[in-house]
Amino acid sequence: MTDQQMYMTDTKGRLVPIAAVKPLDKLRDGLVAGMMGRAQGLRDDLAAFKADVMAEITAFVQLAAGEYEVQLGGIKGNLTLRSYDGLREIRVQVADRLVFDERLKVAEQLVGQCLADWSADARPELKVIVDRAFKTDKDGNVNTAAVLDLRRLEINDARWKKAMEAIADALTVTGTKSYVRFYERTAPDAPMKAVSLDLAAL
Structure with missing residues (x-):
């Protein structure tokens, strides 16, 4: 019998002789494993x-493109494939993975200066939008969509415009992520329902 078969490792990393481990603990360990x-x-x-x-x-x-003598490099953006009877769908989404570099801090500072100067006249909802945009999660990442939403606001202030330029310059595409989802319905006039592949949703 090897040492590995004679001992079990506890939560502190210590080797405990199997004979000293309670039967219920052994059963639980085997079940989890x-x-x-x-x-x-x-x-x-x-x-x-x-x-x-x-x-x-x-x-x-590629086959479909070949019928029209067009060469495609692959799937880009969104694509939906439907069964002939319209009861089943496969939806594919290929999205860029976006991150911000250090210039986002410059943008945050410029936007902060704007809000400080506008404090008397700034609408409360604008402050909420800005706070949400630059708020980081537990890993220190900002919400990319919330930051990009700031660029949709029409604000005629040189500092604001410079901040929006900094946001654009700070944005980098680091790769792509592909998603594939399946949908089905029982009749042509029924709503599509997702075929869940998420264990927690079953």
């Missing part, structure tokens, strides 16, 4: 399934 193994297998199967779906859809798009 077994279920985790199955969960990891399902995760790997889903990852392989997604890769197959994306590959087949890309091939189909």
